[in-house]
Amino acid sequence: MKYISSREQLINSIGDLQEDTVRDMVQKRIAAGDDPLHIIDDCQRGMRLVGERYEQGKYYIAGLIMAGEIFRQVTEILQPVLKDQSVAEIKGSVLLGTVEGDIHDLGKNILSILLTCHGFKVQDLGVDVPPWKFIEKVKELHPDIVGLSGLLTHSYSKMKQTIELVKNEAKPLSLNIPVIIGGSQINEQVARMVGTKFWCNDAVEGVRICLSLINEIK
Numbered sequence: 001m002k003y004i005s006s007r008e009q010l011i012n013s014i015g016d017l018q019e020d021t022v023r024d025m026v027q028k029r030i031a032a033g034d035d036p037l038h039i040i041d042d043c044q045r046g047m048r049l050v051g052e053r054y055e056q057g058k059y060y061i062a063g064l065i066m067a068g069e070i071f072r073q074v075t076e077i078l079q080p081v082l083k084d085q086s087v088a089e090i091k092g093s094v095l096l097g098t099v100e101g102d103i104h105d106l107g108k109n110i111l112s113i114l115l116t117c118h119g120f121k122v123q124d125l126g127v128d129v130p131p132w133k134f135i136e137k138v139k140e141l142h143p144d145i146v147g148l149s150g151l152l153t154h155s156y157s158k159m160k161q162t163i164e165l166v167k168n169e170a171k172p173l174s175l176n177i178p179v180i181i182g183g184s185q186i187n188e189q190v191a192r193m194v195g196t197k198f199w200c201n202d203a204v205e206g207v208r209i210c211l212s213l214i215n216e217i218k
């Protein structure tokens, strides 16, 4: 019961933008041996609270910026703990980026850390990545998987465009490169609309999908 309430407390502290409390709680949970994936999950839920409050007009853009900074600090605390749990074997490669027009990168960065820990070589192109940039890198690197992140509704058209171009480029090279999309607002309908079967809004699930895609490919 106490454990559940400490999780709720972290979610609410993120929602209330209590930077010091969040940092303190995360450090205490790590010291107590808690699973960093549970901590990420709670922080992600806290970020959803921030988003809801922004939508309701309770927070302004400064609230989003503050939440972003708090989550960045949490990532900094968790990164070495996650790296300690890494596997050594290289299983495959992922070309990753946030699509053009979108600068949200906290979720993509968490995914990149988790993929690396699970044996993927990740090439991260950063944020606001135009479709042609993904294609340039697909031609150069021949990645096993392409991962597109996007949190804005208007990101979907760029995802669609990028996926079409990846498919067109991969065909003459006899490559079959699956594209996975992710972000807090992504669902099955969005995936169908942009032209892929692979989607998630949780990095742990994203890693699971990438591992199963690699098993199919290799």
Ligand code: B12
Binding pocket: 043, 044, 047, 048, 050, 051, 052, 054, 055, 061, 064, 065, 067, 068, 071, 101, 102, 103, 104, 105, 106, 107, 108, 110, 111, 146, 147, 148, 149, 150, 151, 152, 153, 154, 180, 181, 182, 183, 184, 185, 199, 200, 201, 202, 203, 204, 206, 207
């Ligand atoms: C923090 C934040 C910001 C920060 C981002 C800081 C940063 N460095 O990323 C800043 C201040 C920059 C920002 C700006 C804006 N934001 Co904002 N933001 C958020 C907020 C509160 C949290 C996002 C977040 O980081 N969550 C935590 C991470 C860990 O979760 P995640 O992104 O979902 O990632 C997880 C999974 O989705 C998955 N994943 C993510 N990417 C990928 C990719 C792949 C391949 C895979 C497999 C998995 C995967 O793994 C992650 C870990 O589990 C969301 C609310 C929300 N519900 O998401 C709004 C939200 C996304 N923002 C919103 C808006 C409107 C904006 C602005 C337009 C505001 C403005 N008026 O300027 C701008 C847009 C700027 C731009 N051009 O991109 C809206 C979008 C609405 C919409 N439907 O389009 C949201 C939903 C808020 C809301 N409810 O209204 N924002």
